[in-house]
Amino acid sequence: MRLFIPDLKKEEGKFIPFHVSIKLATGNIDDVVMDVRLEAAYVAQRVIIKGEWYVELEGECSRCLEKLTYPLKDSFYEEFIHLKSPADPKGYGEVNEPDKEERFVFKGDFLDLAEYFRQSFLMAQPLKMLCRTDCKGLCPVCGINKNNGECRCEQKGIDPRWAALEKLKGEL
Numbered sequence: 228m229r230l231f232i233p234d235l236k237k238e239e240g241k242f243i244p245f246h247v248s249i250k251l252a253t254g255n256i257d258d259v260v261m262d263v264r265l266e267a268a269y270v271a272q273r274v275i276i277k278g279e280w281y282v283e284l285e286g287e288c289s290r291c292l293e294k295l296t297y298p299l300k301d302s303f304y305e306e307f308i309h310l311k312s313p314a315d316p317k318g319y320g321e322v323n324e325p326d327k328e329e330r331f332v333f334k335g336d337f338l339d340l341a342e343y344f345r346q347s348f349l350m351a352q353p354l355k356m357l358c359r360t361d362c363k364g365l366c367p368v369c370g371i372n373k374n375n376g377e378c379r380c381e382q383k384g385i386d387p388r389w390a391a392l393e394k395l396k397g398e399l
């Protein structure tokens with residue numbers, strides 16, 4: 228999504244609401260659509276954005292492999308410094324070259340937020356998706372989904388080789 232800066236400047240200091248859907252190019256996942264609600268304001272040569280985004284990830288539980296939709300959301304607050312643009316002879320006034328490690332800067336009439344939200348999503352992405360925190364997973368022996376029922380695989384008792392070892396330990 229792109230914010231058109233002259234529109235924000237017209238109402239400098241006032242937060243203007245936006246509600247947009249953004250298609251994220253995430254590389255490993257296809258077509259993640261992010262729902263973004265944000266407010267943006269132009270204040271003293273900065274664009275301030277704040278709001279929340281929401282994504283529904285389609286995937287499978289890492290333990291039981293059931294299909295699931297995983298809701299992911301985050302809130303954000305960010306400032307982008309508007310540098311004087313060579314394309315705009317009037318410019319927007321002088322701004323000291325900011326510390327690039329800490330500040331976002333941009334030039335021109337548009338502030339493109341696609342990359343910002345893509346990065347936010349990638350950082351928030353879970354390493355593991357679980358259908359529920361106490362998912363019991365699959366039995367490694369028979370493959371049954373243990374959330375749906377029990378199997379008898381783990382009730383067979385100790386492997387005979389270990390039993391022999393236990394006996395030995397008892398004798399020592």
Ligand SMILES: [Zn+2]
Pocket residue numbers: 288289290291292293357358359362363364
């Ligand atoms: Zn599960």
Ligand SMILES: [Zn+2]
Pocket residue numbers: 366367368369370371378379380381
């Ligand atoms: Zn089993």
